[in-house]
Amino acid sequence: MSAAQIELHPGAHVHVQREGGRPELWKVLKRKRKGWLVQLGDQDAVTWSDDHIHDLRLNHAVELYAADPEADEHVAYCLSKAFEAFPEDLKTIALRRAEYVREVDDWHGAGETLEESYVWAALHVFEAFEGEWREEDVAYAAALAERRRQRQRKAATELKRQKKGQPLVVPKPRTVELWYRTWITHDRDIRVLLPDFRGRGDRTQRYAQWIYVEMRAHIEKYYLVKDRRRPPLTYAYGKFEGHCRGKGLDADKPRKKGEPRPYPTYAAFRTFKNGLLDAREEMQVREGGRKAYLTFNVFRKTGPLAKVMAEVEFDHSLVDLIVVDEQTGRAIGRPWFTAALDRASRMLIGCHLSFEVPSYAALQRCMGHAFWPKDLRGIEGLSNPWPCEGIPQFAFVDNGKEFRSKSLRRSETAMNFRIRPLPVMAPWLKGKLERLFGRFNAQVYAHREGKTFHSAVARGDYNSIKRAETTLPQLRRDLLDYVVDDYHVTRHRTLEARPLDVWNDLVARNGGIRAVPSHSQIIELIGQVRERPIGNTGIHLEGLNFHSDRLTALRERRGGRQKLYQVRFDPFDLWRIWVLDEETGEHIPVDCTNQAIARNVSIFAAGLHLQQARSSGAGRFVTEQDILLAKQRVEEESDRILGHGGSVTTAAKVARYRYPNGDYFTPVGPRNAGQPDPAKHAPAAERAPAEAAPVAPETPSGPAPTAAAPSASSLHESLTEDLDALMDEWSRA
Template identity: 40%
Template sequence: MAAIPLKFQPGDTLAFRNATGGTELWGIVGRKRGGYLLRPFNGSDPRTWSDDEIDNAYGARRLIHFPCNVQGLPKNIADILEKTWDYWPEEVRRHAERRTVYVAKVDALIDAYPVRMEAYAAAAEAVYTAHCEEWKAEDTEFAIRRAAEDAVLRRRRKPRRSDAQPVRTPPLQKPNPYTIRAWYVLWSQYGRDIRLLIPHRHLRGNRQARYPRRWDDALDTYKIMRVAIEDYYMRMPRKRKNFAYSKYEEICAEKNVPCVSFRSFRVFIDRNYTERAEFEKRYGRRAAYLKYGIFERTTPPERPLEEVEVDHCLIDLIAVHPLTGRPLGRPWLTIILDRATRVILGAHLSFEVPSYASLQRALAHAFWKKDLTGIEGLEHDWPCHGIPEWVFCDNGKELRSKSLRLTEAMLNFAVFNLPRKTPWLKGAIERLFGSISVQVFSHEEGTILSRTKDFYDPVARARLTLAEVNHKILKWIVDEYHEAVHPTIKCRPIEKWRQLTELYPVRPIPDFDHIIRMTGEVIEKPISNVGVHYKGLLYSDPKVLEELKARRGGLKKKWIIRVDPYDYGEIWIFDDDVGRWYVLPCTDPAISRNVSKYQHNVHKLIAKHNLPPGTPITVKDLENAKTLAQETVRTLFENGTATATAAKAARYEANGQPFTPLLNGAITADPQLPPPLDTESSQPSAPDLKAKALAHAVPSASAASTPASSPRSPARQNFDDEIERMVEQWASKMK
């Protein structure tokens, strides 16, 4: 189909955008048969462009038409045409619209007069007579509105309509014919654009610097002003502009340089520093990037378990001991969240600080099916489990550990450690922590979110045990969060999970035993003549170890070992020749069975404190240390020790129970309550006895990181230093 020819005039300019994004300018020489003769502005030879070529470029939005020769435009005209019509103030646009009426009238009368000046005079008279009263009313209305706006800015009374008389407007005058000629010539010569009639009021005034500028290394008043602004105004702690101006005056007086006024000083700041530049100099580039940067939203994944987020959070609630009722501190919460469906795959809550132990329990809870049949008060199930494809997390030590790297290799998923201080890259889980803080903890006794801390002591008002906190979070997840419409996915998370899992089935873990073997902590140890030594404990199975050790290179080889951080009773050794794991039980189950990594380190330090320097620690010493630690924990809960010490003692009691029971399997042995307390020294209240019963119904869990809406969590402490301090406190209590 033939293209309809487009109408252009000789002297017009066409801008063609090429495939690389560049722009080529062509001037129209004249009309040719079936097209136009165009001359490129780069000096090349002219050529004829067919109507089809021009129409195709026009339809593809690669053509821009300028009804004038843009190469020969004066600078002031080019500057005006570069700006859009909306850039100019309302008053300036109103004057340009009135000038358009004059030049349009000239265009209509110019052929009726033999002398053009007569046409200009006739147009001036006709337009002024027809629109004089109308334009005067517009000027008065504009003046009243401008005065009202100025009064509001000065915090004065806003004028009423009756106050219009005192407002003075400049008299409306009939333009001179020579003025109309200047408007008409400019308007008709450069494309009849209304912007050509804009008054050049923005060019009025003296635009030269008042004081001479030095372009060499010598100082002038403007260089001194910039130094004073950046050193005394745009630094922390923040100071006022008049303080920086006083320093500027002192420097000018010292250097014998003229000084500008305070008003010019403030204008210099506004014209030379954007708000972002000022914020960046005061708070740093990163803070300015976060405040003024524009971030693109990522496209959510299409498949469930394609991308998950993992993070830790110190919850905004004080937990108490189930028997004594004394405050223990704030537990840690670890959560694994699916990005596509926004369901929570797994969680862990306990007093265990962020470590691989808490991460391992959260992963195990996310990988396997949950069993909620024995938990009362729940209305819905939690059918979310499986192995993810990508795990997005921060740069915590446990999230960069060799153990997690081996786990991702064995279970075929990838861990991506996000850059430091970029919480928005895992904003879904950060927002989730904020929701938990507000919807679960904000109305409970013992919350730290109270805004009246002078009248509300969260430690003294704490009432919930760790098991009760665990149950409240669990009920919120399965009965509220999963069943409420999520604003991002526009449906219920559990409904989205069921829809997507029908299309994309989840990848299961090979078997239940793999939960510990594939997620446990990884170490490499050789096989000695008696077995495998780890943390002062001996693990042995002669039948298995003899076969492994007898192989070529078996004496010097370091074998891959998996350890459950909550149970040192046995370890798993990997036979890489046949691809099998073998269980090696500890030869001393009394000091290892159901003993966590944290507990074992405490036992070793207690034994070391009770022995002379250089004396080796024996099994008997560890048994005595274990007994002493258990008795000390009981004593600490009975006596009113500090909350920080009680939190460490509660961490010692953690047994690694998952957030909820797992279907047809148990990671750890059944939890055991502490030994009964002396009724004379401690009398548990009714809520404490209720908590004791709930401790069996809902197991506890562990966690870590800072929610988006809560205060920053305390920095992670060194593991060994924390144990050292706790042992010293315990030893002082026992003396």
């Protein structure tokens, strides 16, 4: 079956791009029987059949041109772009010229000669469209003037006389003939009727060369600089103008008519700057490559995930609610909420609520609650399950210290998941969890007395501290009810389903989740990590001594006395540590030799006890007895602050020390799995002082001298200073 004949004419060109070859431009010479005679450059002419041309078009290897696209520079430029890409004024002129050439085509098709058609088209088209075209010109000029006024920020009366555009006159028949011949030669393509205005205007250099050099130098020195103050371009122009005045150039001096300005205006200065760099390059120099990358790049939107726990977001949020003490009722401050969200199902897989500031301790409790199964059997009033558990594949985090800590890296290796740090100052990359925090604020915190606001203007006369009435256990229960019986079972707008149903469906579809080991290994897997040597008396950590006979075998090995061993511990209970034996891969449990200063004591509290003991010891060696006395004094002072004295800020810091911040959001395992029963921290008013167990002094001599007990005011001041110091440094791993 023969292919259809393609309409060509002598002088047309065919651009051919063969696979793996160079592009070729063939010229059409004449029609042959069932084909065309074509020629490539100065080579001999060959005949292409209609079938061969058809095959080239099917392979998308040929492009047809009505004339030689390289013969005329302006024509080649016009044919290289789409008609819609040209400015509006040029397109308007081309459309008006098209009316003339189409009229010529109609007259010539009716039997008139081309010469007569040129004359009649020039007159008739102008008479028919003159009124319409003049209205278009007036509207276009007004729009240009308005844009110019807005750009210059001037009133309409301050504008100079509007620039005159191309006059609207009757074209000469010779002009219409040129338009028509160009249009016909190029297969009636309207783009060849576009006017060539690219070479218009005075393009000679107006000023001396040194002025252009100085403009560039001032722009690079005062504008294209990476400065957080981001100096405006007017600052650089002011420096440039001062430099020109110093050279004796005065723009305010009267000038003769037609005499140029001695140095460029600010508008010309800005135009010169725009010619140096494009918008992206300018932002990259002034604000950094990351800002330019995020501003100008177009990113592909990811599709929905097909597996739960494939991507999990972790983050902290300061609760927008002030809580009060259970016993005294005084305002304590705002707790922190650490959460983990599954991106595929939008389920909140784990969280932690306490006065623990963002640190690995809070993150460890959140991970334990997220990875291990949640036991809701002892919690009454819940109507739905919370089935989330398992090890994620990727954990997306920000750049907080706890997310860059050695402890998290070791936990990543032990649990076999990957940490994906996100760029700084990019909260939208964890937008799903950020939106959930906003939802908590709108639907949980905002309905409670003591809520805080995003600004002092929004808060008005509302006193959040005096109106506060919610305790930490009440807030924890409110959040639990909302998460389990509201958020998880409410239709999600993006998923178009309930998060709980999506979770169950994806788990069933993918054959389950990657489960974690038993709860007894929770500290060995995700406990906080420090590296410590083994000394003659064991391992020392924040003033506490840990001893086991099994440490001797580690120390006896070659280099064992100088080696730093990986030590894992519960950041909220230092009664025991786990030392890694790298040869056997076993974690050796090592108990603290003095449980009175270690049981139910967090790493933060242990550091505070050690600082207090050192500050009251007058530079002498600190013993375990000193730490025990310091612990008793700090507990008494913290009880006093929570009960009566101290600001809300101080109370929040003390609550980090005194409150049971290590409690999981919900039970995740038996309390005696791998650790003793943690004694519940009673409220401040009902706590009995810890019973001091007999402590052997660390020095071989007699009992250490006891320092005089500090006064209440000095103890309060010292405690506050130590709290501030530890708050600044304790987020390290």
